Amino acid sequence: MTTIRELAQLCGVSLATVSRVFNKPDSVSPKTRERVERMARELDYRPNESARTLATGRSTMVGLVWDTDHRRSGWRHPFLQDLLIGLKSALSAHGYHLLMLATGEAAHHRQVGASLADPVGYVDTVRRHDLAGVVLIDSGSDAEAFALFAQSGLPCVAIDVAVDGPRATYVTSANAEGAGQAVRHLLGLGHRRIATIAGPARTRPGADRLAGYRAALAEAGVPVREDYVAEGDFYRASGHSAMRKLLALPEPPTAVFAAGDEMAVGALLAARQAGCRVPDDVALVGFDDIEVAALVEPALTTVAQDKSGFGRAAAAAVMAMVEGGKAAPTPAPVELATTLVVRDSCGAAAPR
Template sequence: MNIRELARRSGVSTATVSRALNDRAEVSEATRARIRQLATELGYAPNEPARTLVRRRSDTIGLIWDSGQEAQGLHNPFLLGLLSAVRTALSEADYHLMLLTTAGAEEPDGAYLQAVRRHNLEGVIVLTTPPDDRCLRTLAASTVPCAGIDTAFTGPRTVRVSSDNAAGAAAAVQHLHELGHRRIATVTGPLHLPPAAERLTGYRRACERLGLPVPEEYVVEGDFFLASGEAAARGLLALPDPPTAIFAAGDQMAIGAMHAAADAGLSVPQDLAVVGFDDIDAAALVRPALSTVAQDQRALGEAAVAALRSLLDAGPGSVQDLVHSYIVPTRLLVRGSSRRP
């Protein structure tokens, strides 16, 4: 079934069929309804490549997920939830999603840009990709509209969306301080990633404001995954003056810290309080349930799509008048892993 056959059976021209299926005003409501009903009955589907050529639009947004992190990312519940939130927000805005990947160092600097042009993509959403990625820098320097979630990059048509990482970390430290803790350590994420660096900044600022000492050994870098949190906590608990509380920059690392405490014969929260970041599903399932800083995944996805649509609607000439940074609030969820020692 093609548009010519649909026009023949409808008794109208192919131009009228095209206008009806694209909600053009030149077609009466009765004709539009009749053509659409017949198209449904006959199983007609538009030729998308042809429509793209005619309309010069693909209604498709590319999603870039750091190729170096993909294998780990597939096991990261927060990133998977964020990906789902982006997909939902795009679908509600009537956009398709195309996942773009590269092979890393073997790819030319313009690999992302070539893919965008090859598939005639409207724009790109970048998910937690390091800002020093050379393919990303080339893309950001072009005129392609780009919205980055937890990715710091700059270009003529770029915008950044992120949670309020620093404020969330500060709230966790404030909570632990109010419980009476004065020796509060942190397990960070990879510090070349903006969310990890911002959470460390929030932790340090809160400690400084509260007059809490931060020995160098109280800051340990992890990788957002459970094993790194467990290893970091094991080292912290072995210190001559171990912390009484740990703020981990990711829930999986926080759960790993709870494992290390149990292995050391310590009780959470009586001997060690633990607070995480993200609020993944497992945070409420472990025992004791994990106190954490919750990120709003749906709001992040919706903000990224809204920001990208603003760039698309504005066009290259008036981008300077748009907001180039969207910050989504976080909230502290107090559960059983943190209470007065």
């Protein structure tokens, strides 16, 4: 790997000049800057991040913290993948880098060396990475650590959890309204026996989407049947299990709103295995609009979230706090709109 000293020697300039090219390019003549940058590209030179931090007085590393159960391969959840693309792209475009800090049992101890069972120690460990800020993704089990991050003074942006602190904000979707869109659509198709496969109640998306489901039924004067409320965990297997239970009821639902597309795909398979036709025997609507939603048969009606928009909004907020300094106002929370995407699984023709 080429060092900064070797690059300086090959370009015939000082170490300080190379440092300024990458940290304060306007202070170097265009001719010299072009020569150094061209040679750096040819040698695949990458500035040392620690040296850059010392030169600029500001870290460009943003940490991504997510407490997850790695036995379920949570990092590969489709929603998270799209969010990460938006986050990484927005940060990279402004010269920032993303450091992933997994906190599930095995992976966590390899990468960070502290546990959310000891939130104070974990926050201290993350701070020692000299991060510019952190993005926090809620799993429903890390509320104490999130609260400590929010109060730490480190620029902090949470996904789907309302944090409160001197330099903390959050990004979420209109979860309740999105769930209401789904249920009102099913009501408009004539359904009254509408069940839900909810997300975990301890998470904001799970709680808010269940609240939206209940509110939409109440507005229509349709009583909520508690036997029609099944809880999943946003993963496919839980949707499969929940759908089997719903279809085994003495009076099964004619429509199901699943609070996540992964659960909806599991529910679709369970319905097929039970000999139920979707949408003829039971209509189905999901939430997220992950890629597979348009690929299953029948194609899944779903509530679309702006998944990459989550990442872009989180990046914008954390960069604003980093670059604005401690005196700058903390960005207001962001709530992203949702959109109902009508496909075949609900039994309504998609708009043309």
